Amino acid sequence: MRFTLHIWRQENAHAKGQFETYPIDNISPDCSFLEMLDILNESLINDRIAHPVCFDNDCREGICGMCGLYINGRPHGNDDGITTCQLHMRKFNDGDEIWIEPWRAKAFPVIRDLVVDRSALDKIIQAGGYINTTTGGVPDANAIPIPKHVADMAMDAAACIGCGACVAACKNASAMLFVGAKVSHLALLPQGEVEAMDRVRSMVEKMDELGFGNCTNTYACEAECPKLIKRQNISRLNRHWIGSLLGRDKK
Amino acid sequence: MQIIKLHSISKKILVALLGMFLCVFLLFHAAANMCILRHDGGAWYNAFCDFMGTNYLVKFMEIILLGTFLFHIILTVWVTIENKMARPQGYHQPQRSKTHTGSKLQVWTGILILVCLFCHFMDFYFVKLGLVDGNLNFYEQAHQKFQITHIAISYLVFFVVVWFHIRHGFAAMFQTLGLYNYKYGRALEVLGKIYSWVVCLMFTSVVVGVYFGF
Numbered sequence: 001m002r003f004t005l006h007i008w009r010q011e012n013a014h015a016k017g018q019f020e021t022y023p024i025d026n027i028s029p030d031c032s033f034l035e036m037l038d039i040l041n042e043s044l045i046n047d048r049i050a051h052p053v054c055f056d057n058d059c060r061e062g063i064c065g066m067c068g069l070y071i072n073g074r075p076h077g078n079d080d081g082i083t084t085c086q087l088h089m090r091k092f093n094d095g096d097e098i099w100i101e102p103w104r105a106k107a108f109p110v111i112r113d114l115v116v117d118r119s120a121l122d123k124i125i126q127a128g129g130y131i132n133t134t135t136g137g138v139p140d141a142n143a144i145p146i147p148k149h150v151a152d153m154a155m156d157a158a159a160c161i162g163c164g165a166c167v168a169a170c171k172n173a174s175a176m177l178f179v180g181a182k183v184s185h186l187a188l189l190p191q192g193e194v195e196a197m198d199r200v201r202s203m204v205e206k207m208d209e210l211g212f213g214n215c216t217n218t219y220a221c222e223a224e225c226p227k228l229i230k231r232q233n234i235s236r237l238n239r240h241w242i243g244s245l246l247g248r249d250k251k
Numbered sequence: 252m253q254i255i256k257l258h259s260i261s262k263k264i265l266v267a268l269l270g271m272f273l274c275v276f277l278l279f280h281a282a283a284n285m286c287i288l289r290h291d292g293g294a295w296y297n298a299f300c301d302f303m304g305t306n307y308l309v310k311f312m313e314i315i316l317l318g319t320f321l322f323h324i325i326l327t328v329w330v331t332i333e334n335k336m337a338r339p340q341g342y343h344q345p346q347r348s349k350t351h352t353g354s355k356l357q358v359w360t361g362i363l364i365l366v367c368l369f370c371h372f373m374d375f376y377f378v379k380l381g382l383v384d385g386n387l388n389f390y391e392q393a394h395q396k397f398q399i400t401h402i403a404i405s406y407l408v409f410f411v412v413v414w415f416h417i418r419h420g421f422a423a424m425f426q427t428l429g430l431y432n433y434k435y436g437r438a439l440e441v442l443g444k445i446y447s448w449v450v451c452l453m454f455t456s457v458v459v460g461v462y463f464g465f
Contacts, residue, residue: 008343019343073347099344106337153433169348171355172334174259204258213337214259214330217423218354220346232432239429241260 001027001089004097005040007053010110013117017110019099020050029090033077034060034067036089054113060085062226065161068168069114070101075165075224083163083226103164105173106211118164120210121178125162128202129182131191144190157185159227166221166229172213177221179203180233183240197244204241259333260427262326267427269323270420274446276316277417281453288460293390300389304379324365331358353419360416367409374402397461406458414451421446 002025010017024043027036034057041052058066067084071077077087092098102110107120146154160181167175183200186192192199215234222231257265286296303309353360374396378385386392396402421443425431431439459465 006343070342070344073342073344075348078347101342101344104338104340104342106339169346171338171346173337174334204260208259211337212259213334214263215427216263216330216334216354216357217419217426218350220348220350223349230433231426232436235426235429235431235436237429238260238264238427241258242264242429245261 001029001092001094003027003036003089003092003095006097006099007114008101008110009050009053009113010102011112013109013111017113027089029088031089032060032085033069033071033087033089034085054111054115056115057085062086063161065163068103068116068118068163068165070103070168072099075103075168076163076226080223081226081228083161083165086226103168105164105167105213107173107175108164108167116164118162120212121162121164121175123210124175124179124203124206125182127206128195128199129186131186132195133191146189150188154185154188157181157188157229157233160185160225160229161227163226165224165226167212169220169224170213170215171218171220172216174215174221175207175210175212176215176234176237177225177229177231179207180235180237181229183237184233187236187240196240197247200237200240201244204237259330262330263427266323266326266330267424269319269326270424271428272316272319273323274417274421274424277413277450278446281450284457285453287390287393287457288465293388296390296393297388300379324361327358327361351419353415354423356415357419357423360412363412364409364416367405367412370405371409393457394461397458400462403458403462407455410451410454410458413454414447417450418443418447 002023005022005024006019007022008017009020022040022044024036024040027039031039034055037053037055044050044052056066056068058064060067062083062085065083068075069077069084071084071087076082076084078091079087100114102108102114103116103118105116108116108118110116158181160178162178164178166177167173170176183196183203186199187196217231219231221234222229283296283299286299287293289295373383374385375389375392377383378387378392379389386395397406422431422440425439425443
């Protein structure tokens with residue numbers, strides 16, 4: 001297959017970036033998107049045309065959340081429930097023009113080319129996305145009964161890999177789906193429920209401080225989440241926020 | 252320095268609560284307008300207008316309603332500005348994510364509603380306040396206005412815009428208030444569709460009914 005790639009090139013965080021065009025040929029339809037970029041980088045290095053294109057990646061099997069490219073107007077490209085590394089070239093047509101951009105958000109500054117700094121998501125987790133308890137031995141699994149549907153909801157929320165596609169997709173660069181998932185998977189379970197009110201306040205305050213936008217219920221985040229995290233988690237976040245405003249009784 | 256500190260979710264909750272109040276008012280307004288279709292020479296409708304114009308509780312609620320409108324708009328503008336600031340550099344390619352069209356147009360439909368509302372006030376509300384010359388018999392005023400083709404069409408366009416706005420806004424309101432869950436989410440969406448269609452068809456039926464002389 002043959003493609004024309006338009007890739008965002010930016011020397012560093014302070015440089016002015018621009019799109020560069022690279023034609024590429026002899027790409028197998030079974031090649032993954034990142035492998036296609038590897039092939040491009042090999043040719044850029046061998047032919048001494050330009051510096052290789054920088055892009056984030058790690059596990060390349062859709063579980064680490066490192067890769068993240070905005071491809072032809074969609075985070076992670078033209079498929080549902082996948083990360084960029086799971087996107088294959090057979091999803092494109094021969095001769096297609098492909099526009100590749102980094103995630104765009106004030107909270108995700110570009111470091112170089114297609115690599116952005118997503119540590120803002122880590123800072124939100126540091127603000128409250130944990131259970132603040134000293135643990136002893138591991139209790140028996142049946143010692144704390146949890147209804148199956150609650151465990152399922154918590155597990156679904158915990159599937160979030162923090163790739164930032166929700167922020168990239170949202171027209172407001174809002175991180176509500178991410179925070180909603182992180183709040184939900186802890187608050188739904190007995191161990192996390194204890195600190196649920198404090199957690200939601202800390203995480204939302206940090207989210208606002210870091211410059212993410214407000215949710216306007218467009219649900220682009222849900223449409224583009226590679227782990228299919230549902231909007232119900234945002235609703236739960238809102239519910240817990242209201243609870244934290246009305247029901248927190250502290251000295 | 253931030254003069255008023257409101258967290259992102261708190262702002263949205265306020266917008267939703269104000270929107271909920273406006274939804275209740277809209278249903279009330281639409282129901283009252285249906286009196287125009289009665290062939291009683293405006294007895295019911297004018298009696299209703301007299302009540303609305305003289306009752307002190309209504310006058311108090313009128314101030315609350317205008318405040319609600321104003322606060323709803325101010326908060327929405329505030330949220331929109333913050334949202335624009337959250338992505339200083341946009342994407343080159345237009346977004347192709349599968350999202351609701353209404354949600355993307357919410358701000359624009361809101362602005363259109365504001366413009367249409369001003370024209371509507373010029374026809375009726377400002378006449379009541381004495382700011383604009385016009386017929387204080389609102390039954391006659393409605394008949395005079397809605398029988399003019401371009402005004403009737405303008406009102407129908409207005410109702411389509413309102414339909415778009417509340418079609419998304421109604422379900423979004425419950426989502427923001429944390430009531431959209433796995434159990435009732437779908438039901439709330441259906442309720443939103445029913446509400447938006449019912450309210451807009453009630454308004455439309457009055458304009459169409461007067462125009463064609465039903």
